[in-house]
Amino acid sequence: MLSLDNYRLLGRSGLRVSPLCLGTMTFGTSWGWGAKKDECKRITDKYLEQGGNFIDTANYYTGGESEQMLGEFLKGRRQQVVLATKYSLSLQPGNPNAGGNHRKCMIESIEASLKRLGTDYIDLYWLHVWEGITPIDEVMRAFDDLVRAGKVLYLGVSDTPAWKVSQANTLAELRGWSRFIALQIEFSLLERTPERDLIPMAQDLGLGITPWSPLKSGILTGKYNNTKKPEQSARASIMEEKLTERNLEIAKLTSRIAVEAGATSSQVALRWNLEQPGITSPIIGARTIEQLEDNIGCLGLGLDESLLSALTEASAVPMGFPHDFIAKPSMIDRIRGGVKIEH
Numbered sequence: 123m124l125s126l127d128n129y130r131l132l133g134r135s136g137l138r139v140s141p142l143c144l145g146t147m148t149f150g151t152s153w154g155w156g157a158k159k160d161e162c163k164r165i166t167d168k169y170l171e172q173g174g175n176f177i178d179t180a181n182y183y184t185g186g187e188s189e190q191m192l193g194e195f196l197k198g199r200r201q202q203v204v205l206a207t208k209y210s211l212s213l214q215p216g217n218p219n220a221g222g223n224h225r226k227c228m229i230e231s232i233e234a235s236l237k238r239l240g241t242d243y244i245d246l247y248w249l250h251v252w253e254g255i256t257p258i259d260e261v262m263r264a265f266d267d268l269v270r271a272g273k274v275l276y277l278g279v280s281d282t283p284a285w286k287v288s289q290a291n292t293l294a295e296l297r298g299w300s301r302f303i304a305l306q307i308e309f310s311l312l313e314r315t316p317e318r319d320l321i322p323m324a325q326d327l328g329l330g331i332t333p334w335s336p337l338k339s340g341i342l343t344g345k346y347n348n349t350k351k352p353e354q355s356a357r358a359s360i361m362e363e364k365l366t367e368r369n370l371e372i373a374k375l376t377s378r379i380a381v382e383a384g385a386t387s388s389q390v391a392l393r394w395n396l397e398q399p400g401i402t403s404p405i406i407g408a409r410t411i412e413q414l415e416d417n418i419g420c421l422g423l424g425l426d427e428s429l430l431s432a433l434t435e436a437s438a439v440p441m442g443f444p445h446d447f448i449a450k451p452s453m454i455d456r457i458r459g460g461v462k463i464e465h
Contacts, residue, residue, distance in 0.1 A: 124421040125421055127175075132246075132403070133302075133324075133402070134303060134327075134328030135276060137204060137246070137303070138175070139175065139176040140174045142405075142417065143403040144174060146178065146179045146407070147188065148408065150188050150191060153185075156184055157409045157410065159191060162195070163191075165410075166195045168411055168414055170202070174418075179205075180248070182212075189207060190238045192239060193240035204245045205246070206246035206248060208249070208250035210223055210251050210253065221253075222256060223252065228261075242272075243275060246304065250281065251282070252282035258289055261290065262290055262294045265277050266294070277301065280305070285319075287305065288327065290302060302329060303329060304329055305329040305331050309321075309331070309333035310335060310338045310395060312369045314439045315439055317439070318441055318445060331400050331402055332402060332403050332404065333404045336391060341369055342388065343387050343388045343391075344387035372433075375436050376390050383429065388420070389417070392420035393420045394434075397425075397430060
């Protein structure tokens with residue numbers, strides 16, 4: 123049985139983090155759907171009281187409101203928290219240098235984040251989204267400068283192709299710069315395409331994986347199982363695209379297994395996520411204290427191997443080329459010359 127204080131090492135580092143990370147994209151109401159300040163404070167306090175120590179935010183979340191709240195909530199207990207934030211997304215429409223991965227954006231973003239968070243350093247600083255323009259040596263050298271200056275302790279990368287992450291860490295190791303220790307990706311029962319390249323890459327390079335949206339925007343909670351349409355909002359059309367027949371069938375299976383296991387659908391989906399190879403700490407984003415408590419409950423859930431296998435088989439995705447080609451028995455036989463090799 124796990125608990126929030128069963129800490130894990132994050133990737134190839136000595137940094138200890140909880141098996142569930144508290145995501146704070148829902149902290150603040152400026153986007154029209156987040157939680158109010160008092161509830162955000164209750165959520166943060168509850169997570170920390172139960173031994174949680176890993177909190178994730180971004181300069182972009184609710185226009186900086188998320189960082190500002192966390193800065194207030196963590197006064198007097200900053201050192202007990204592994205605090206992560208991100209840069210890359212623009213808060214200044216019309217300013218070409220306010221977003222992106224380049225040095226100017228990085229430096230200006232970290233300074234603003236430090237001020238909002240009321241701290242002198244960030245434990246884990248993420249590149250939020252790869253923009254495909256800035257030379258990777260500029261990014262990694264700028265990151266290394268922040269580490270050497272003591273403003274950042276560890277580096278992470280989010281929403282970036284596997285080949286670019288590999289290039290970045292190889293370059294950093296060759297030049298003696300700080301490298302990425304963690305990878306943030308969307309990963310759930312309904313989004314398993316990272317198994318093709320991103321997750322194997324992370325395992326090979328020693329990157330701890332922190333999946334975002336492990337409940338796929340709430341679909342895996344079971345609330346759309348009866349094809350209930352999302353409430354009319356700016357996000358409604360996005361949600362309707364996600365409510366495919368396949369996704370709903372997997373969500374219904376998750377709910378059936380939850381009944382059998384005496385748990386909630388959310389707990390089953392999160393527990394499946396935690397059991398996958400390479401996963402360190404899924405990111406949970408709660409808007410109420412009840413949602414937080416339900417999500418944390420996944421740590422005490424024991425799922426039979428048969429139930430886990432049923433979920434894995436039902437949600438499997440094609441690996442595509444070259445993975446399927448390499449895995450063909452005929453190709454393996456040609457490579458190994460008919461010899462059995464254990465590995």
